[in-house]
Amino acid sequence: MNQVFETILARRSMRKFTSESVKPELLDMLLQAGMSAPSAVNSQPWEFVIVTDEAVLEKLRDALPFGKFHAPAAIVVCGNPVKARNPSGLMFWQQDCSAATENILLAATALGLGSCWVGIHPIPILPRLVRKALRLPPWVTPLCAIYLGHPQFIKNAKSKYDPAKIHYNTYRQ
Numbered sequence: 001m002n003q004v005f006e007t008i009l010a011r012r013s014m015r016k017f018t019s020e021s022v023k024p025e026l027l028d029m030l031l032q033a034g035m036s037a038p039s040a041v042n043s044q045p046w047e048f049v050i051v052t053d054e055a056v057l058e059k060l061r062d063a064l065p066f067g068k069f070h071a072p073a074a075i076v077v078c079g080n081p082v083k084a085r086n087p088s089g090l091m092f093w094q095q096d097c098s099a100a101t102e103n104i105l106l107a108a109t110a111l112g113l114g115s116c117w118v119g120i121h122p123i124p125i126l127p128r129l130v131r132k133a134l135r136l137p138p139w140v141t142p143l144c145a146i147y148l149g150h151p152q153f154i155k156n157a158k159s160k161y162d163p164a165k166i167h168y169n170t171y172r173q
């Protein structure tokens with residue numbers, strides 16, 4: 001099978017990691033993947049906060065009620081309208097940052113790392129707590145945290161393919 005297709009099918013959320021750290025070269029490859037994502041009018045409104053310091057990881061866990069996983073690294077994907085290359089695309093910042101996030105998850109899978117997307121925006125209060133934990137300025141909005149590390153076990157690929165969700169040409173009720 002084609003390798004990219006295999007990686008897409010193999011990606012699963014991993015919430016248990018070994019204590020082995022993630023090499024900076026691998027984190028850098030993930031960021032390359034993230035920044036290769038498409039964005040509306042090529043605005044690239046994203047910024048990435050890499051967290052490997054255990055004290056900051058603990059603050060992140062404290063801020064995230066559904067993301068209290070012990071991982072050696074996290075990438076917090078943020079939207080920053082100030083650094084966007086084209087302000088006319090700004091209304092799409094969540095899609096742009098989500099595309100970057102999925103690229104990072106797939107690259108992590110391809111590199112043998114486990115990963116889990118943890119939503120932040122638009123859950124009320126969470127962006128404020130994460131801003132405080134990471135000292136983000138008020139105009140930078142964290143969309144999600146991606147926990148990363150070497151997986152404690154291998155999760156099998158799980159097909160979610162569902163023909164009932166497919167419509168050809170026009171919607172069939």
Ligand SMILES: Cc1cc2nc3c(=O)[nH]c(=O)nc-3n(C[C@H](O)[C@H](O)[C@H](O)COP(=O)(O)O)c2cc1C
Pocket residue numbers: 011012013014015066067116117118119
């Ligand atoms: C927008 C979004 C937010 C998510 N938030 C969380 C979260 O807060 N905590 C968590 O454990 N998983 C979270 N997930 C991961 C989903 O639970 C997971 O993708 C889903 O259960 C399907 O499992 P799979 O990723 O193994 O295919 C989130 C995924 C997305 C796309």
